[in-house]
Amino acid sequence: MKVVAVANQKGGVGKTTTAVNLSTALAAAHKRVLLVDLDAQGNATRNLQVKSHFVRNSYTVLTQRSTVHQSIVPTCLPRLSLLPSSPDLASLDIELAHIQKREQCLKRALITFLSVPNVAQGNQPYDYAFIDCPPSLGLITLNALVTAHAVLIPMQCEFFALMGLAQLIHTVRRVKYNFNATLDISGIVLTMFDGRHTLCLRVVQDVERHFPNITFDTKIPRSIRVSESSAHGKPVLLYDTRCSASLAYIRLAKEFLNREKG
Ligand SMILES: Nc1ncnc2c1ncn2[C@@H]1O[C@H](COP(=O)(O)OP(=O)(O)OP(=O)(O)O)[C@@H](O)[C@H]1O
Ligand SMILES: [Mg+2]
Numbered sequence: 294m295k296v297v298a299v300a301n302q303k304g305g306v307g308k309t310t311t312a313v314n315l316s317t318a319l320a321a322a323h324k325r326v327l328l329v330d331l332d333a334q335g336n337a338t339r340n341l342q343v344k345s346h347f348v349r350n351s352y353t354v355l356t357q358r359s360t361v362h363q364s365i366v367p368t369c370l371p372r373l374s375l376l377p378s379s380p381d382l383a384s385l386d387i388e389l390a391h392i393q394k395r396e397q398c399l400k401r402a403l404i405t406f407l408s409v410p411n412v413a414q415g416n417q418p419y420d421y422a423f424i425d426c427p428p429s430l431g432l433i434t435l436n437a438l439v440t441a442h443a444v445l446i447p448m449q450c451e452f453f454a455l456m457g458l459a460q461l462i463h464t465v466r467r468v469k470y471n472f473n474a475t476l477d478i479s480g481i482v483l484t485m486f487d488g489r490h491t492l493c494l495r496v497v498q499d500v501e502r503h504f505p506n507i508t509f510d511t512k513i514p515r516s517i518r519v520s521e522s523s524a525h526g527k528p529v530l531l532y533d534t535r536c537s538a539s540l541a542y543i544r545l546a547k548e549f550l551n552r553e554k555g
Contacts, residue, residue, distance in 0.1 A: 298426055302428055302429050327365065330350075336523070341375055341526075361405070382433060435468065439468060442475060448481050
């Protein structure tokens with residue numbers, strides 16, 4: 294199972310939308326996917342149309358009150374499972390303050406999960422796990438980066454996003470140096486793209502110039518269907534398969550898989 298953290302400390306840049314729709318597109322492409330919702334806001338959990346309160350969830354996993362195996366739930370898509378979130382994640386820093394190696398909690402839980410046969414999935418292993426991170430570089434995102442093989446960075450096409458990106462890449466380098474030598478940057482996904490705005494085009498040029506090999510060619514256009522789909526508790530890919538954002542997420546999944554092959 295390849296673990297991909299979807300992270301950016303900036304809020305509202307499309308992390309959850311990307312994690313949910315990329316997972317959905319890959320499940321539709323016959324991959325087995327586990328979506329881990331590590332954000333106390335629980336938007337990924339709600340976007341998958343499953344009820345939003347679970348007794349066992351990512352918080353109980355991180356605090357060792359349940360195992361991953363006990364806590365994952367099926368979704369409306371056959372090959373997509375969810376480790377749901379809990380509002381209790383908001384106080385995780387305090388809860389784990391006295392624990393040694395608290396940045397390794399998720400990694401330990403996933404290693405245990407992978408070491409036992411997965412009966413719930415018919416003994417078929419997962420191909421990917423996507424971790425939807427909260428908008429901060431605190432303990433939860435650190436757990437995700439310590440666990441992941443790669444980090445996928447959604448970036449909104451606006452000026453201040455570039456500054457946040459430098460800080461995030463610096464953090465990834467520090468995590469790689471201190472905790473997770475094999476951590477890689479899977480890529481930067483430009484989101485909420487609107488080609489009519491000059492500033493948007495400038496940001497795209499800047500990102501592609503500074504990070505030529507890691508920026509995905511696929512840009513996710515701004516589409517009202519994305520906000521509508523959230524209100525309906527569905528991935529946009531299931532809400533309106535043919536809208537511009539859905540078609541872009543399908544292209545992104547293909548590009549992601551091609552890079553994996555490469
Ligand atoms: N391509 C898009 N077009 C239009 N709206 C979008 C698009 N992508 C995301 N949005 C909207 O922008 C808002 C933020 O998106 P999302 O929740 O995915 O960001 P996030 O980075 O996960 O936010 P947070 O940091 O709060 O977790 C949501 O209301 C979502 O519906
Ligand atoms: Mg989010």
